[in-house]
Amino acid sequence: MAADEFDAIVVGAGPGGTAAALTMARAGLSVVLFERGARPGLKNVMGGVMYGRMLADVVGEGWREAPIERVVTDERLWLATADAVTTIGHTHVPPAAGPPNAFTVLRVPFDGWFAAQAEAAGALLVPGTTVEDVIREDGRIVGVRTGRADGDLRAPLVVIADGANSFLVQKAGLGRPLQPHEMALVVKEIIALPSGVIEDRFTLEPGRGATIEVYGAPTRGMAGYGFVYTNRESLSVGIGALVSHFMKTRITPWDLLEGFKAHPMVAPLLRGGEVREYLGHAIPEGGRRAMPRLYDHGVLVVGDAAMMVNNLHREGSNLAMAAGRMAGETAVHAKKVGDWSAETLAMYQDLLEASFVLQDLRKYERLPDLVERRPDLLQVYPALLSEAIHEMLTVDGVSKREKQRRILRRLLARRPWWRILRDAYEGWRAMR
Ligand SMILES: Cc1cc2nc3c(=O)[nH]c(=O)nc-3n(C[C@H](O)[C@H](O)[C@H](O)COP(=O)(O)OP(=O)(O)OC[C@H]3O[C@@H](n4cnc5c(N)ncnc54)[C@H](O)[C@@H]3O)c2cc1C
CATH class of the missing domain: 3.30.9.10 (D-Amino Acid Oxidase, subunit A, domain 2)
Known part of the structure; x- marks a missing residue:
């Protein structure tokens, strides 16, 4: 491949990288999208819930063709003990028009379809190719080194979207390896x-x-x-x-x-x-406080590679897609003004700050620390709630007032009142 043949190189054809490549290609930029898997999706795993709004923001009406498994209309949260669950649920009828709020996918068909949209818009998808390093000159990222024989490729922008624990983020000097609690x-x-x-x-x-x-x-x-x-x-x-x-x-x-x-x-x-x-x-899962730097001269970081996961709400793919789109929009602006420096690419950070992506991650920035320190909260309170409900629903001739006393006694035997208050305060502080 010739030097500087492309405006941008995107590493990783997951939701983040493909959204970036598609946004740039639709605006007429020349983009190459590297994917280490033999096909997009082959290396990817996900519980499987994606979100219609972020997809439609990238592909427009094209969302109608997406290989959706099922439109999610019933969401349940179970607080479980060993032999019971307490359910909090929400069921709704899907909207008659417009994209569904949430839908399930399998990643091989979904990622393949999404990458095909980027190709149709003009991006060059290169599967089966691992990017091994970034090329740096005079303090700027100017391309990537791949595992191919004719391996180096130069472009004024590299979008790093290689997923969790990104080693390219480290190679680019933007972040450190994740710790086990992150x-x-x-x-x-x-x-x-x-x-x-x-x-x-x-x-x-x-x-x-x-x-x-x-x-x-x-x-x-x-x-x-x-x-x-x-x-x-x-x-x-x-x-x-x-x-x-x-x-x-x-x-x-x-x-x-x-x-x-x-x-x-x-x-x-x-x-x-x-x-x-x-x-x-x-x-x-390190949250906002463990995020790498999101941009520098000639480089942007998107999705899981940038720690963009809101696990409390089971959101990651949507943050990746939204960030990918914003990275693409930033690149379109940089191309227009002919400047790929960090000063111009800072627009990406501004777009993220103004969006739900960084606003939500900031809201929950204390949560990862609480989750690491206090896993007991996720055991004790579901169990107490389950026992309390079970007690109230058991018809055994004991008066309801006595049942309330029993529940309170059981609660205080396991958790003194001051610890309950402290737990509630810590929980509120981490999620407010
Ligand atoms: C089990 C599980 C369940 C999840 N459930 C949900 C859910 O229900 N809803 C939700 O919104 N999110 C969920 N997530 C999170 C979600 O999967 C991620 O947030 C999302 O996939 C991030 O997209 P991405 O494009 O940043 O990274 P990825 O989807 O990880 O894509 C990265 C891509 O880069 C490629 N790649 C990596 N290194 C290189 C390299 N050096 N060269 C070339 N290519 C490379 C990979 O093969 C991959 O295709 C779940 C995650 C897991 C693991």
Whole structure:
């Protein structure tokens, strides 16, 4: 490839990189999109919920053609003990027009389709190619070194979108390796079931989908959660926790997943299903305080590589897509003014600051520290709530007033009032 043949090089054809490449290509910039997998999506793992608004912001009406598994209309949060769950849920009818709020996907078809949109807009997708380093000259990033024989490629902009624990961020001098408490490890299975069985078990209209997130006992004292998401003819079932907690407890991810699948409320949902795939992946969870620098001369960082994950709300793909679009818009401006310096590329940071991406990450910037220090909060309170509800629902001749006293006694026996107040304060402070 000739020197400076392209305006921009994007590394990684996930939601972030592809959104950046597509935005630039549509505006007429010449873009190359490197993906280490033989096909986009092949190396990628995700629980599987994506968001319509951010997709439509990138592809416009093209969202209608996206390979959606199911439109999510039923979202449930389970607070679980070993043998019970307390459910908080929300069910709605999907909008008659416009993109759905949320939908499930499988990454191989979705990433392939999304990258094809970038190609159709004029981006050059180069799969099966790992970017091994950035090329730096006079303090600027001026290209990348790939694993190919004719390996170096130069461009005035490199967009780093290579996902969790990005080594290119480190090579570019923008950040450090993630620490074990800044990263979760998640394992997941795709379990095949007929669509009718899924709709019966989750009480769904045809084509509609459900998500269940499970906090409490299944993570066995570690900070994390389990999930069950419905696809058209399969379920995505997974569980994860902070790497630092796996190291401390020595529980293996495989054991954790087996225990989750055997939970008395989870097992009936999976019964008769056939495991088609077993996958594991990291999620960057250090939050805003652990983010790398997002731009410099000739470089922008997008998505998981930039720690853009809001795990409390199960959001990552949408932050990556929105940031990818903003990186693309920044590049279009830089091309127009003919300046790819950090001063011009700072526009990317400004766009992010003005958007939900950095505003949400700032809102929760204390949360990762609380989650690492106090995994007990995710065990004790779901259990107390479950026991309290169970007590009130048990019809055994004991008066309701006496039941209230019992609940309070049980609560204070396990947690003195001042600790409850402190926990509530810490929780509020981390999420306000
Ligand atoms: C188990 C799990 C469940 C999740 N569930 C959800 C969910 O339900 N909803 C949600 O919104 N988010 C979820 N997330 C998070 C979401 O997957 C990520 O936030 C999102 O994929 C980030 O997009 P990205 O483009 O930044 O990175 P990625 O999707 O990781 O894409 C990075 C791409 O770069 C490629 N690559 C890496 N290194 C190189 C290299 N050196 N050269 C070339 N190519 C390279 C990779 O192969 C990959 O295709 C989940 C994550 C996991 C692990």
